[in-house]
Amino acid sequence: MRVFRIAKKQYLEDLSGEGSRLFGGRWNKKGMPMLYFSDSLSTSLLEVLVHLDFKHLTKDFGYIEIDIPDNLIDTKLKLKDLDDNWRDNPPKSITTNLGTAFLKANKKLALKVPCAILPMASNILINPKHKDFTKLKVIKVADLDIDSRLIVDTK
Template sequence: MIVYRLASGPYKDDISGTGARLFGGRWNSKGMQVLYTSSSIALCTVEIAVRTPLHSLPMDYFLIKVYIPDDLAIYQIPNEVLPQKWDVLPHGDFTQKLGDSFLKKGNYLIMKTPSACVEGDFNYLVNPFHPDFDKVKIIETKKFEFDSRLFS
């Protein structure tokens, strides 16, 4: 499986999940280390755009293509577990608790989560402490230019 992420220059080679540990996210509490990836380049772009102030074109970004072996089991959050409005901002701690539990149990390398930005699309969270994490590889990194129309 190929997944994608967008990262600014200083973090283009970092797939450790340190940024998520430092700041937390929708699917992890601050202090819980996890790598956020997306199913498509378009979803990565939207995920950045919704967190960027209007008229602030993100600069110095790189597209990172990440390989994850297809034979690894993926944990998928059942839709019926998610409460109504789980996808609003600011997000509550319900989704963080789900992600934290996934990381603490350590049964799976990957957790497939629905995108809060694009219905029907998915993000893949990768546990950097899972024994199979050494199979996760960056296979390409290239400069990424955002379309300015997204931020005007």
């Protein structure tokens, strides 16, 4: 499966999960490293835009595309398995506990979860401490070229 992540260029190839370890996220508790990817570049862009003011989306951002062997992805989690409030902000313990349990179990390299912004899309959570982590294949690292109409000029 091909997956995508957008970040500042200086962090694109940092696949340690350090950012999520320091701050936690919807699917992991603070102290647990996790990499957040999306099933498409456009879903990845939505994930960035929901957290970042448009004016901060500068030429400093790029994207990384990686390939994960399908057999290393846990795809069992379905929308119906989650509580009605799983999309709330700040994130509820249902999602942080689920993702943290996935990391601790350490059975699969990645977990496919619904995207909170657009649940018919998916995010792919990767455990950087998994024994099969080296089976990830970087396909592309590139500049993020988005339409200037998305960026609000504040001058």
